[in-house]
Amino acid sequence: MPELPEVHTTATGLQKVLPGLKIVDVWTDYNSSFYAGKDNIKDKKYFKKFRIQIIGKKVIGAGRRGKNVLIHLKDDFTILVHMKMTGHILYGTYRRVKSRKSIKSIKWDPVEPETLKDPFNRFIHFVITFSNGKCLALSDMRKFAKITLLKTSTIDESLDTKHLGPEPLEKNFTFEVFKKQLNKKPSGKIKTVLMDQSLVSGIGNIYSDEILWKTGIHPLKCVKNISNSNLKKIYETVKIILRKGIDFGGDSMSDYRNIHGEKGNFQHKHQAYRKTGEKCSKKNCEGIIVRIKVGGRSAHFCSTHQKI
Ligand SMILES: [Zn+2]
Structure with missing residues (x-):
């Protein structure tokens, strides 16, 4: 499971590329009745609401709290991603293709950078498309990751972060x-x-x-x-x-x-x-x-x- 150094590496990477970009679309094939009624995009209804709330929003920055990646949007919204066991966030150009087997199923083919083609990066279950044509994609082989939308101003009171202890690399961690x-x-x-x-x-x-x-x-x-x-x-x-x-x-x-x-x-x-x-x-x-x-x-x- 990604720990502080991995989540930090992802968040600082996102901070370099995302600020200023506008979200134009979001897609997922995570969908499980187990999550019905939960604040998690794995619930179909929640994802519908999530989609409406983030499309058209500009990214203002990215950060981290514990093992959670935080993507801050305009208007007091933050997307929280916990990568759990096998998840990791990727950024680059993807081609959206309809699978021949089933007209409904979509596949995301990595175009560039070349390193996105590593087999460990091929389990794409969530994609945000930005105004510059590039995508944020979550590769997650075992599908344990969690994605939810929070109010930026009340993150510290959310169920996802309020139980977390202090950050060990902060100055006030004496x-x-x-x-x-x-x-x-x-x-x-x-x-x-x-x-x-x-x-x-x-x-x-x-x-x-x-x-x-x-x-x-x-x-x-x-x-x-x-x-x-x-x-x-x-x-x-x-x-x-x-x-x-x-x-x-x-x-x-x-x-x-x-x-x-x-x-x-x-x-x-x-x-x-x-x-x-x-x-x-x-x-x-x-x-x-x-x-x-x-x-x-x-x-x-x-x-x-x-x-x-
Ligand atoms: Zn020894």
Whole structure:
């Protein structure tokens, strides 16, 4: 699932290309009766309303809150996209073609840039067409993504964002704030607590593994048993690792691609995540990376230098 560095990469990419463009059309083939009555474009009725509300609107900017991409429009509207497991937003030129098999079904053929033709970019389920002829397309193999429309002025009170903890890369995210948030779950295991979006927003499976490997803390260690100096180390490492993720353009070990359809490079920098069975790369450590289940998720760590 895209985490803070990937969502950040997408949002900053969109901020470079979208402002000033007018929305001329929107299309989707997400449609599930499971979402009936929900504020989600997967509900047919909701999508109809969504379509009317956004067509003709100009984009004024793009941003991020937690793992949500925010596309701000004129007149106090914001499109919120949570990419979930396999979703990623693309931008470029597409050709809209009617499938020969069924007259109703539409396919979107990528034209340019060339990188949109990567097989991981071919699961298009949502497309916004802009006044310059270009499109924002959401590729989402497993169809778990969420798209909804919010009032820009009340985003922080919306169900999608109000539960989110502080942003770890913001200036006001001090060590005191970090400690206060973690201490809400004193018996929680550090790996689970770091990934809890209500405590700190944006960290998921990949970056929590890398943060704990670098700090030498075992993923199952309880918050209350971590010394103040080690908590400080984790706090500093959260910022370092997330910034590193952004510097490398995000992580594309799985489906993630940037808005041009290109891979990020953080997957080449992993020291723990999906390194099961490999020798630990920490200097003078003879350990091996192992994998265990924590709260239904996998944790990868060095059984020698990461202490419980
Ligand atoms: Zn080690």
